[in-house]
Amino acid sequence: MEYPFASGLVLEPEQYRAGLNPPGTLSAADKEFALRWYPPADTAPPALVPFRSAPLGLGPGEQADFVIDPPETRAYTLGTFGDSDAVVVVFEERDGEPRYLAGRDDGGTPHNATISARLVKGRRYVVRVRLYSAWGSGETAVMCW
Incomplete structure (x- = not known):
């Protein structure tokens, strides 16, 4: 500056x-x-489709956003896979604004961040994955099922 x-x-x-x-x-x-x-405000995040993993090419401290338009109302599981230190947060869009629904930080443990949340058909959700690792990106993906 x-x-x-x-x-x-x-x-x-x-x-x-x-x-x-x-x-x-x-x-x-x-x-x-x-x-x-x-990211630029006019760039729409890609869709996270149930039962399809999305590979993440994140570097330390970087974030990836995805939208979910659930095909049915039910409990969904969202999580990361692979070798990473990540946090996953789910927001529900209300009046055009994201509202926190659930989040999970794997806390540097050997386990991946996984969330179970009830998603409602007709509503839009935003999933944010941030890589906290300072040592590298690892091989990571996110999925909804």
Whole structure:
């Protein structure tokens, strides 16, 4: 980010000794960095279809979002598979806003994050998977059944 600095605060390089007064807008580097963490708002997440796994190519700290439009009202299980340190959270969309429904963190254990939740036909749900591992991505997938 670009921040102003008063005269005398920056000694090197010499051209900034009189102070630094950026235009007060986001730089191209700021925008590029933000897009790595926050996907564009107009990009719809892919569908998570029951009984089909979705491979995840996440790096440390990255997140993947999916939508579920359940074909019937019943209890569903949602979870990750593979070698990862992940958290899975399910939101129900209400009035266009995601509302927390359930979540599970595998807590760095050898077990995968798994949730059982009652999903209602005609409602939309968002599943978010975040990889917490600092050591690498591992081989991971998410599935709803």
